[in-house]
Amino acid sequence: MREARVTAERGSILLGVSVPRSVLETRIDALVPRRSTPVVVYDGGEEGETLAARAARRLTELGYTDVRTLDGGLRAWADAGHKVHLGGTHVVGQSFGEFVEDVHGTPHVTVAELRAAQARGEDVVILDSRPTEEFVVHSLPGGTSIPGAELVYRADEVVSSPDTLVVVNCAGRTRSILGAQTLINAGLPNRVVALAGGTQSWILEGHTLEHGTVSAAPPPSPAALDRARARARGVAERFGVRAIDGATLRQFREERERRSLYLLDVRTPEEFTAGHLPGSRSAPSWEVAPWIFRFAGTHHARIVLLDDPDLVRATVTASWLEQLGWGEVFVTSIAEAGGERATGPDVPTVLGLTDVPSTDPLALRDALASATPPVVVDLAPSPDYGAGHIPGAVFAIRARLADSAADLPGAGAITLTSPDGVLARLAVRDLTAATDRPVTALAGGTAAWVDAGLALATGEERLLHPADDAVPHGWRETDPERQKEGFRRYLAWELGLVAELRQDDTVPFRRFR
Known part of the structure; x- marks a missing residue:
């Protein structure tokens, strides 16, 4: 229930979901839709009436019927000998990326190696696995935005030769690793590597990023989609991805008051807005893996990923969720689900919102x-x-x-x-x-x-409270040297996460051959 910076600096439970008390009513319905779900809330273990106690009382007011606080909070967790993770609000996400590299041996190249290959005139394609909105803010020269499971869906529109070196990058490490391993798992015939340290390493090496560039891969042609389908079938077989029909989905929906159910549409937000299954949430593939905790707060729930009939993006995303071990994962198409379609963007439900002066x-x-x-x-x-x-x-x-x-x-x-x-x-x-x-x-x-045409002021002034709601990072620094120092700290933290996992017996990640 603590603010993000407090959680990052003082530590958290690996499988805990960060829902600061400040924003509880705006997030809890989507994260925990079933009101009878057992919910345990915790804070740092302060004396007196704790943040967790207040949050528990509020959750009860909002209709949750099985809410408890963790006695002694995080302090008691540590005193009992359990691992406390530092450095982020959801360490499990970045930890999963490092786990994947450790298990699969995901290959990488350094910035120097990439630039040397480019200088030699080698056939190189750079694919940025971040969402396009981040890509536009800053990107590698010559890069193309293809986020998340869209990589398998759209890669053939950018990678024209099996001899092309495919370099996948993000801002740091996690999405570079998952993006590269996604294409490797899907059987792309090319040599595929992650860019070590992503755009942060690019800056640390003294190079300049591009800003405002719009370069995104188009939807797949029929031939490219056929290849993507074939690759997705191989992924489904390897990782045990289960597809369900409309009747099974209807059964799941009928049982949702007894067994938590999350309907997550992994297509792009634009596709979701144009037409989606009522009751589903927009959860683009690049947000779901490995950030599933932003959408599903309940462990071991049913998670159904919705997609077009080809199921490419849903299958690839499900393969990562199977490895992450967060819940019971299924895929199906919106067409298979049947029924009417809703239109418009995803607007989460806010609980406890009343008329006020x-x-x-x-x-x-x-x-x-x-x-x-x-x-x-x-x-x-x-x-x-x-x-x-x-x-x-x-x-x-x-x-x-x-x-x-x-x-x-x-x-x-x-x-x-x-x-x-x-x-x-x-x-x-x-x-x-x-x-x-x-x-x-x-x-x-x-x-x-x-x-209304009224002006704003800028600057961090007149702070009633310390700005503990946001985790500091290098991208917010305006001084170049402080920015680089922030990047070095962050990348070193990520590199140390595998060792941290070995000290925690709650890690849910699964290994597949």
Whole structure:
């Protein structure tokens, strides 16, 4: 239940799912859809009424019927001799990438080796396994974006010769390793390697990245799709991927109040928006593996991956989930599921959202210019707050806001805001119980303020709480040397994760021949 930076710096349980109390109501329905699921919440083990106890009480209010706190929290876990993992909010994801390299011996090349091959004029294709949105921010010169299981689906549209050296990269190591091993497992005839250290190593070697480039592989042609299907069949056989029919899916849905069920659509978000199975979530293949904990909080649940009839992306994604050992995985097509289709983007359900007193942006603007202005409290993620906030706003972390009510500046009204206003509306309830001052939410949040043509201020100033909600990393550093130092720390941490796993007897990962 702790904030991300606290979790990273003070440690976590490998199989725990990070759901900070600040955002609990916005995530828990999707992560734990069955209200009778046994839920154990934990924090660091502080004295007094703990963060976990408050979260447990809130979950009970939201309809969860089997909620417990871990006695003594993380401190008791460590005192009992169990492994505590440091360095990230979900260490299991990066650990899985390092496990894969260790088990499969995933080959790699260094930045120097890649550049030497390019200088010799060798036939080299660089495939970036990150989502296109990240690729556009920065990419390797000459790279092409093909994220996640799209690699098997689209690779033949970019790799025209079996003699081409295929180099898969990401920003660091995890998705480089999984991307390269994905193509190797699928039987691509080429030599396939991961770029050691990804774009971070590229910068550490003194080279320049491209910014704003849009270079994505097209959907597969009929011939390329046939080859992708054949490769997916081989993957399914090797890793025991199970396909189900519509009748079985209907049975699973009928049993979802007794056995947790996650319906995850692994196609692109654009395909999901155009038409999807009602009740499913948009979970692009590059997000599901290895980041399944962002979608399925319940261990050993049924996870059904939905795809087009070819099942290429679902099968490849399922092969990784089988190795990760998070749940019971199945694949099926949306066509096989039958029934009507819904359209539109994936909009997660927010629990506990009620009507609260609100203020519109223009009224807030006028009030701020009055003789008795309200104090504006911004509950945005700290990087978003730094990038742009209502002038004069105070940054705060929602889970600590009620305890800090007396520390808020001024003595008059308080207006809460957040990027879309949802978190602000939830927090009105918390703060109203802790202060006699009038509390309202900015209708539509900071986005509505911007839409009204009102200016934002930038910079990390007026912090009511330390910015513990975000894990520091090199990409946020503006000083080049500090950025490089951040990259070195991160890559060294990833390289040490296999040794960390050997100290933990809860590791769920499975080995396949």
